[in-house]
Amino acid sequence: MYRFLLSRQWVILTLIGLALIPAMIELGFWQLHRHESRVAHNELITKSLTASPVPIGQLTGPGREPAADDHFRTVTATGRYDTEHEVVVRQRTGADQQSIGYFVLTPLIQRDGTAVLVNRGWIEAGGDLTEFPRVPRPPRGQVTVTGRIMADETSAASGIKDKPGLPPRQVMLINSRQQAEALGRSVLGGYLQLTATSPKPDTRQPERIPEPDHSSIGAHMAYAVQWWLFSAAVPVGWFVLVRREFRDRRDRFAKTAGAADAGHEAETPRTPAARGGAH
Structure with a gap:
């Protein structure tokens, strides 16, 4: 069976x-x-x-990215913003994760001449995406910034394609090596995601980037x-x-066998004795 x-x-x-x-x-x-x-x-x-904040130079350097264990570590840096080489990072979402706009990436020039890329926050995209948007000016003079140290973005790690032919001063990725070429100076590896500025700015600034979700x-x-x-x-x-x-097969076999036996009995002729005897 x-x-x-x-x-x-x-x-x-x-x-x-x-x-x-x-x-x-x-x-x-x-x-x-x-x-x-x-x-x-x-x-x-x-x-x-x-962890307690540390100077950014302790965790990174020109051509040297922060170690994986140091990502999101709070760091500080002191210098002056270089607005001439400020760029915006396209197709980034705001705190609501729905609105599309730009990250504002401004180099901070330290006393030794090295630059730190500072992601100052998010601004909403305007109507014309081919023009450089109106960006709130950073504080003038020397400032001390505090933020989370982040690794350079790459297409392989982020899934964001680095498109060629973008409008001037617009980029797809935050990458210290790319910006070092544009700046013509040494840039510390990775970048600083701004959380605080001292002295405090007296004008409106880009929307701060919230902490990454580390509870779910x-x-x-x-x-x-x-x-x-x-x-x-x-x-x-x-x-x-x-x-x-x-x-199912057993039941079908039983039914087939029963039907065959019934048919065989119907076809077998009955003897006179079986019909009640002869008169």
């Missing part, structure tokens, strides 16, 4: 089930790794944000458990289908 398992249909079904089990297990571990990565990332951000861990662990449950359900489902097919 189990010979049906050797049929083409059941062989294909069994092979699909055998392929799904390891695939689902692997997908579960992939989600688990994403969960662990998210937890580690949140712990890194929390540790960096709560997402549903990756739940997805991992789901995939593992699915992998366990495959052999259970296969067994249920096999038992159902077995019962």
